[in-house]
Each structure stands twice: as C-alpha cells, then as structure tokens.
Amino acid sequence: MNRNPLQTIFSKKFWLVCIAVGIFLLGIVFALSRQADMQNCEQRLAGAIEFIKEQAADYTKYNETAIAKGLVREAAAVRALESLSLDCDEAALSERAKGLWLTGICLLDAQGELVCEYTEDGIGYAQLQSGIKLEPILSVIGYPQKTYVKHVELDDGSFADVAVHSCADGAGAVLAYRYTGAEFSQKSVLSIQPLIDSYGVNSTGTLLVVEENRVSASNDPTLIGMNIFESERLMSIRRSNRADKLIRVYAPKGIEQCYGMYSHGRNYSLYAYVPARQVYDLTVMNLVITLVMYILVLTFVQGFRWNSAKDFFMQQENSEQEYKKSLEQKNAALELAVQRETKANLAKREFLFNMSHDIRTPMNAIIGFTALAQTHIDDRDQVEDYLKKISVSSQHLLSLINDVLDMSRIENGKVTLETKPVHLPELVEDIGDAIQVGADKKHISFTVDTAGMKNEDVIADPLRLEQILINVLANAVKFTPDGGQISLRIVQKDTASADYADFEFHIKDNGIGMSEEFQKHIFEQFARERTSTVSKIQGTGLGLAITKSLVDMMGGRITVESEPGRGSEFTISLRFPVGEAKAGQMIPVSKASDFTGKKLLVVEDNELNLEIASTLLEEAGFEVDTAGNGKIAVEKVEAASAGRYDLILMDVQMPEMDGYEATRRIRALPDKKKAAIPIVAMTANAFEEDQKNALNAGMNGHIAKPLDIQKLFQVLSELLK
Numbered sequence: 001m002n003r004n005p006l007q008t009i010f011s012k013k014f015w016l017v018c019i020a021v022g023i024f025l026l027g028i029v030f031a032l033s034r035q036a037d038m039q040n041c042e043q044r045l046a047g048a049i050e051f052i053k054e055q056a057a058d059y060t061k062y063n064e065t066a067i068a069k070g071l072v073r074e075a076a077a078v079r080a081l082e083s084l085s086l087d088c089d090e091a092a093l094s095e096r097a098k099g100l101w102l103t104g105i106c107l108l109d110a111q112g113e114l115v116c117e118y119t120e121d122g123i124g125y126a127q128l129q130s131g132i133k134l135e136p137i138l139s140v141i142g143y144p145q146k147t148y149v150k151h152v153e154l155d156d157g158s159f160a161d162v163a164v165h166s167c168a169d170g171a172g173a174v175l176a177y178r179y180t181g182a183e184f185s186q187k188s189v190l191s192i193q194p195l196i197d198s199y200g201v202n203s204t205g206t207l208l209v210v211e212e213n214r215v216s217a218s219n220d221p222t223l224i225g226m227n228i229f230e231s232e233r234l235m236s237i238r239r240s241n242r243a244d245k246l247i248r249v250y251a252p253k254g255i256e257q258c259y260g261m262y263s264h265g266r267n268y269s270l271y272a273y274v275p276a277r278q279v280y281d282l283t284v285m286n287l288v289i290t291l292v293m294y295i296l297v298l299t300f301v302q303g304f305r306w307n308s309a310k311d312f313f314m315q316q317e318n319s320e321q322e323y324k325k326s327l328e329q330k331n332a333a334l335e336l337a338v339q340r341e342t343k344a345n346l347a348k349r350e351f352l353f354n355m356s357h358d359i360r361t362p363m364n365a366i367i368g369f370t371a372l373a374q375t376h377i378d379d380r381d382q383v384e385d386y387l388k389k390i391s392v393s394s395q396h397l398l399s400l401i402n403d404v405l406d407m408s409r410i411e412n413g414k415v416t417l418e419t420k421p422v423h424l425p426e427l428v429e430d431i432g433d434a435i436q437v438g439a440d441k442k443h444i445s446f447t448v449d450t451a452g453m454k455n456e457d458v459i460a461d462p463l464r465l466e467q468i469l470i471n472v473l474a475n476a477v478k479f480t481p482d483g484g485q486i487s488l489r490i491v492q493k494d495t496a497s498a499d500y501a502d503f504e505f506h507i508k509d510n511g512i513g514m515s516e517e518f519q520k521h522i523f524e525q526f527a528r529e530r531t532s533t534v535s536k537i538q539g540t541g542l543g544l545a546i547t548k549s550l551v552d553m554m555g556g557r558i559t560v561e562s563e564p565g566r567g568s569e570f571t572i573s574l575r576f577p578v579g580e581a582k583a584g585q586m587i588p589v590s591k592a593s594d595f596t597g598k599k600l601l602v603v604e605d606n607e608l609n610l611e612i613a614s615t616l617l618e619e620a621g622f623e624v625d626t627a628g629n630g631k632i633a634v635e636k637v638e639a640a641s642a643g644r645y646d647l648i649l650m651d652v653q654m655p656e657m658d659g660y661e662a663t664r665r666i667r668a669l670p671d672k673k674k675a676a677i678p679i680v681a682m683t684a685n686a687f688e689e690d691q692k693n694a695l696n697a698g699m700n701g702h703i704a705k706p707l708d709i710q711k712l713f714q715v716l717s718e719l720l721k
Contacts, residue, residue, distance in 0.1 A: 014305075022294050029290045033283035041205075041259055041279045042246035045272040048204050049244075049263045056192050056209070056265060067161070070178065071149040074163035077102055078176040082144060082165050086115050086172045093118035103160070103179040109172045112137050123179045128152055128160060142170040157182035193217040205274035208234070211267065234271055237262050249273065362470070365393035368437040392430045395463065398706060410549045417461040417553060421579045424456050428490065431469050435486075438477045445485045452491040455501040458576035464550050465574075471543040472507045472570045480511035480567070502575050510567035519560055523548040595713075596621035598720060601645045603633040603662065604682070605654040609705070613649065613682065616709065629654040630662030637666055642673055646720060650699065652683040652690070659683065660697040667698040678719040682707070 077100045084096070086107050093105040097118055104119035112134045114125045131152030140146045148164040162177040196207050196219045209217040215226045228234045236249045237260040246261045260273030373386040432448050439446040469488070476486045489506040496502040514522065525545040551558045554574055562568035600622045604610040614624045625645070627633040634657070637645065648666070652659040659681060669675040680701040681694040691702045701715045 018298055025294060026287060026290060029286050030283060033286040034280065037279050037282045038246060041274060045205055045246065045261055046244065048199055048207060049270045049272055052192065052195060052270060053265055055195050067151045070161040071151060074161045074176060074178060075147045075149050078147060078163035078165040078174060081105065081174045081176060083168050084174050085167060085169055088116060090116060090118050102176050104177055106175040107172060108137065108175060110141055115172065121179050123160065127154065128162060128177065132162060137164050137173060140164055140166050141173045142166055205272050208271040210269045210271060233258065233273065237271060237273065362393040362397035362434055365434045365437045366390050389433045393434050417464060419459050419461050422458055422460045422462045424453060424458060425450060427462055427466060431466055434470060435473045435477060439486060442482045444477060444480055447487045449489040454492045455578045457580050458501055459579040460576045468547050468550050468572060469505060471547045475543065476507060476509040476511060480509045485510050496575055499578050500575055501578050505572040506569060508569040513564040513566050513568055514562040515564055519562060522560060594621060598646045599623045599644060601625050601627060601633060601636060601648045603627045603630060603648065604651045605629050620713065630657030630659055633662050634665045637674055638669065645677055647716065648677055648679045649682045650679050652681055652685050660693065663697045663699055680715060
C-alpha cells in the first residue's frame with residue numbers, strides 16, 4: 001500500500017521510538033537481572049567456602065588433637081624404657097616392644113649412631129632420620145628429665161609417632177615409635193576431600209583447597225595436585241586482590257570466561273569459580289520473557305494503527321497512482337543519469353587509485369641511477385652513462401603521464417605517431433636498462449635476444465615503441481615471483497615487401513600467468529584479474545589497454561598465451577619501413593645561438609624549478625633575475641630601467657598573482673617598451689587549451705614542463721632575434 005512522504009517519515013519515527021524503548025527496557029531488565037544473578041552466585045560460592053572453612057577448622061583441630069595424643073603415649077612408653085643399656089640385643093628390645101605396643105625400638109650411642117634396633121614393619125631408624133633432627137636427640141642424652149617427641153610423615157603417606165629418651169647410664173638414648181601404614185593413615189585423620197565432593201560442579205561451581213600453591217582437594221578430581229601457577233584462571237582470581245569478593249575472570253582466548261572468588265584459611269586458600277554461562281540463568285530468562293511481551297504489545301499497537309490508517313490510505317490510493325506514474329518516469333530518467341555518472345566516477349576513482357601501475361618502472365630507473373650517480377660521482381664516464389639512462393627513463397615517464405592523461409584522445413584517434421629513424425639495438429638497450437632495475441630487485445633473470453634482427457635501422461615512433469615494450473615487460477616483472485625469468489626476443493620475419501621489415505617481439509615470463517577467461521578481457525581498460533596474488537600488486541589496469549591502442553595505431557597485432565602458474569608470452573607483430581639511424585649517440589644539449597649578455601626575468605614560485613631554470617640559462621650566457629610570484633614580477637618590471645629585461649619566462653600557477661594576470665598588467669604598463677617585452681609561459685599546464693590561454697593573456701610563446709632544453713633555446717633564439 002502506498003504511503004505519502006509524511007506517513008513514511010512518521011512510520012520511521014514510530015519504529016525508531018519502538019526500537020529505542022525496547023533497547024532501553026531490555027537494558028534495564030538486563031542490568032537488574034544481571035545484578036541479581038551476580039548476587040546469587042556470590043552468595044552461593046561464599047556460603048560454600050565459608051562452610052568448608054568451618055569444617056576444615058574442626059577437622060584440623062581434631063587431627064592435631066589426635067597427633068598430640070599419640071605423641072603423649074609415645075613419651076610415656078619411652079620413659080618406661082630408660083633402664084635399657086646399649087648392650088641390649090634385638091630379642092630384649094622385641095620383648096619390651098610387645099609389652100608396650102610399640103612398632104620399633106632403637107638404641108643410639110652418644111653421637112646419635114644406631115647401636116641396635118628392633119622393628120616389626122621394616123621401618124627403622126634409617127627411614128625415620130629424614131623427619132628427625134639429630135640435635136634434639138643428642139640434647140636428651142644424659143638428661144633424664146627431657147624427652148623429644150616428633151610426628152614423622154613419610155613419602156608414601158604413612159607416618160610414625162616417635163619419642164626419644166636418655167638411657168639410665170647416660171651413655172646413649174633409646175628411641176621408641178609406633179608406625180601407621182599408608183592404608184590406615186587416611187582413616188586415622190579427617191580429610192576435607194569427602195566434604196568437597198558433596199558439592200556438584202554444575203550446581204555450585206568448581207571448589208579448590210590450595211596448600212603451598214598446590215591443589216590438595218577439589219570437587220574436580222582432574223585438578224588435584226595441580227600447581228596454581230599453571231592455571232591462568234586461578235592466577236587471574238588471585239591477582240585481583242579482592243578476597244571474598246566475586247570477580248569476572250577474563251581468561252585467555254580459547255578458555256571459557258567465568259566468575260570466581262577466593263578466601264584465606266588458616267594455612268591454606270580456598271578458590272571457587274563458575275562458568276559465566278551458568279551465572280546468567282535468570283538474566284537470559286528475563287530477557288526472553290521481556291522481549292516476547294514487548295513484541296506482543298507492539299503487535300497489538302501496530303494492528304490498531306494499521307486498521308486506523310487503512311481507510312485513509314485507500315482514499316489516497318487513486319491520486320497517488322497518477323503521481324506514481326509521473327514519478328516513476330522521472331525516477332527512471334534520474335536513475336539512468338545516476339548510473340552513467342556513477343560509472344564515470346567509479347572509472348575515474350579506480351584510475352586515480354591505481355595510477356602508479358605504469359609510472360613506477362621508469363621512476364624506479366630514475367631513482368636507482370640517480371643513487372648510482374651519487375655513489376660514483378668521481379667517475380665521469382660512469383655518471384654520464386647514468387645520466388643518459390636517467391634521461392631516457394625521464395622521457396619515457398613523461399610519455400606515460402601524457403598517455404594516461406590523454407587516454408580519451410587515443411580512443412578518439414587524436415594521437416598521432418611521430419616517426420623518425422630508429423636504431424633498434426640502441427632502443428632495446430635503453431629498454432633493458434629501464435627494466436633491469438626492477439628485475440634486479442626481485443632477483444629476476446632478464447635476457448634479451450636480438451640475433452634474429454636483420455634490419456637494425458627502421459622508421460618508427462621510438463617513444464611509442466618503447467612504451468609498448470616497457471608496458472609489457474613491466475607487467476612481466478610485476479607478476480613474476482622472486483628468482484623468476486623474463487626474456488625479450490626479437491625475430492624478423494621474411495613476410496615484408498621491399499623497403500619494409502616485419503618484426504615479432506616475444507616477451508616471455510614464468511610468472512603467475514592468467515586464466516583463459518581473463519585473457520579475453522586483458523586489453524580492456526582497468527582490467528585486472530581478481531586473484532589473491534594480483535590484488536596485492538599495484539596497477540591501474542590501463543597499461544595493456546594503452547599498449548593495444550598503440551599497436552593498433554601502428555597497424556600491428558598483439559596476442560597472448562598464458563597458463564596459470566606457468567607464466568605468459570606476449571607476441572607483438574609490427575611492420576616498419578627500413579631506414580637509417582646513427583647508433584650510440586645522445587642528443588647534445590646545445591644553444592641555438594649566443595645568448596651572452598641577454599637579460600632574463602624568470603618568474604617561478606617553486607625554488608627547485610627556479611634553481612634548475614636559472615642554472616641552465618646562466619650556463620647558456622644569460623643574465624638572470626628572479627621573482628617569486630606574478631606580483632613581484634610586475635613590481636620589478638615597473639621599477640626597472642628601460643631595456644633592463646630582454647625577455648620574461650613566466651610560470652602560470654603562483655600565489656599572490658598568477659602568470660596570466662601578471663602578463664596582462666605588464667602589457668598595460670604606460671611605458672610601451674616595457675609593455676612589449678616578450679613573455680613566454682614556462683608551466684606544467686601542457687594541454688592545447690593552456691597554450692591558447694597563454695596567447696590570449698598576451699604571451700608570446702609556451703614551454704611545457706619538464707623542460708625540453710633544445711626547444712627552450714629554440715624559442716628563446718627566435719624571440720630574441
């Protein structure tokens with residue numbers, strides 16, 4: 001059923017209010033129920049701990065009393081043996097032991113060494129020595145008023161009540177003891193373990209008694225004997241330093257969260273904890289009941305609102321149908337416009353995000369050879385070689401930027417080829433230098449095979465040919481793993497007519513390869529295969545589209561054969577007219593004429609660009625004056641004497657006053673000679689419309705950055721004739 005905008009807004013507000021009220025109500029119920037569950041849990045654990053502490057105190061008192069009674073009995077028995085002398089034999093000791101219900105009797109000399117002994121259970125003086133100190137034994141010899149008693153616990157869980165008294169003659173001591181085996185020792189004392197066993201882990205929680213950092217009793221048998229330092233949960237409870245208080249234990253990942261508490265006993269500690277899921281029984285139940293009740297109330301309210309609004313909506317339906325038709329037509333037109341705009345914006349955004357794809361290879365060569373030039377600054381020949389390679393890579397980088405920005409011109413067929421004689425070996429060597437830097441970083445083997453060339457000199461557009469080959473080779477470097485192999489093989493075919501040569505450029509790698517489906521779209525703009533490997537490699541997906549367009553412009557053909565995991569091989573087939581070219585020479589930077597004594601005003605806000613331009617011009621013989629922006633330039637021209645400046649090189653984008661406005665003000669000066677000073681735009685604004693803007697502002701020429709030195713001197717020479 002259709003709703004007008006007001007009704008839609010009202011409905012959204014209603015549901016937002018309902019959601020907000022519901023969240024608030026559930027929050028209150030959760031807080032109150034959680035607090036109640038926490039209190040119940042704390043009371044339950046605290047009650048169990050307190051009861052165990054009370055019982056443990058009673059058990060301890062009982063056990064201590066039992067031990068004391070045993071020692072008193074042994075003390076009385078050993079005094080009855082003080083008449084023994086060290087020359088008694090084992091038979092005499094046996095008879096006396098049976099009469100006093102003793103397990104064993106030992107006779108010791110004045111140094112505490114055993115002279116004679118009798119024992120029933122094989123436990124004698126040698127086993128008891130671990131729990132008896134020698135000093136107290138020696139202290140009773142010769143002092144019939146003293147008796148030494150000791151409760152000795154053995155490693156197997158058994159124990160013995162020991163008493164030592166001096167012999168009548170004072171020559172030694174008599175040691176009497178009553179031994180209790182391990183199977184009876186537990187029965188003779190009260191243990192807290194049976195009491196703890198009566199508490200269920202699921203109903204009460206896990207309870208532990210810890211003595212000397214080890215669990216001595218627990219209702220979870222698997223924990224008995226464990227060192228508490230091995231349990232992150234117990235250590236978290238202990239580190240809270242909140243005895244007899246329930247705390248939340250944030251255990252490490254993989255361990256169930258819980259609530260726990262601890263309490264101090266006489267010579268032990270009590271720990272208790274319960275899983276968090278067992279604490280919130282009341283909370284979960286109350287939340288579910290509250291949610292169900294709230295949904296029922298909302299259902300009733302919404303039903304009432306629906307019935308009330310139904311009649312109104314029916315009355316509005318007819319009028320809304322007509323409005324809907326017109327609105328749908330407008331929406332369809334708007335949606336189409338939005339789709340077109342969205343598609344254009346997505347293409348632009350993807351292009352801007354991935355623009356580095358085709359720029360990094362020549363930029364890498366520039367940075368790498370610049371660093372090498374710095375490290376070999378004293379080797380003139382080496383530095384000249386590096387500068388040559390930097391120049392080649394810089395020119396290629398500039399051509400890449402122009403191609404990226406002029407992609408629409410390529411599509412519209414407005415880009416033209418500038419053919420001239422090309423020496424293919426030299427061109428291939430320059431390409432190899434640019435690619436080798438990136439290949440070396442990834443330890444990739446890069447080989448070039450030109451043995452199949454017969455005609456080394458042809459007529460072609462060198463920059464476009466370099467761009468084609470570098471685009472494909474750069475992709476090979478990108479998508480070939482470390483230690484891989486890349487090759488460039490040039491083959492001349494015998495299929496061309498006279499004065500022409502057919503070449504095949506084979507670029508092969510053993511990289512990640514491409515799927516058969518993606519090979520159908522590889523030459524489309526922004527095409528990138530969606531794999532985990534490719535997604536980690538930067539690129540615009542524009543390089544091969546430009547390459548395909550340039551190959552088509554040259555009347556050639558480009559194909560690819562690839563297999564995922566085995567690599568790819570691109571084959572570029574081109575036909576060139578055979579020509580002549582001089583190899584191994586770099587175009588020298590020379591002056592078109594003698595500029596000695598000529599005075600220039602260079603207007604530039606960038607200090608680096610200003611330094612470059614000033615140095616080049618001064619080395620050519622110019623006297624150079626500078627200005628940081630258009631306003632300063634106008635002021636300097638106004639204040640200068642007549643004939644002070646022969647020409648002005650003017651940047652366009654500057655603070656305070658741009659180059660166009662500065663030119664217009666100079667042209668408007670009352671001094672006609674100053675107003676007629678030649679002005680040349682020297683700017684990075686390099687498109688045709690920028691050249692027109694410069695001429696419209698009154699400038700005499702236009703030089704694009706980065707500077708082409710030969711072209712700069714040619715323009716200056718023509719204007720200064």
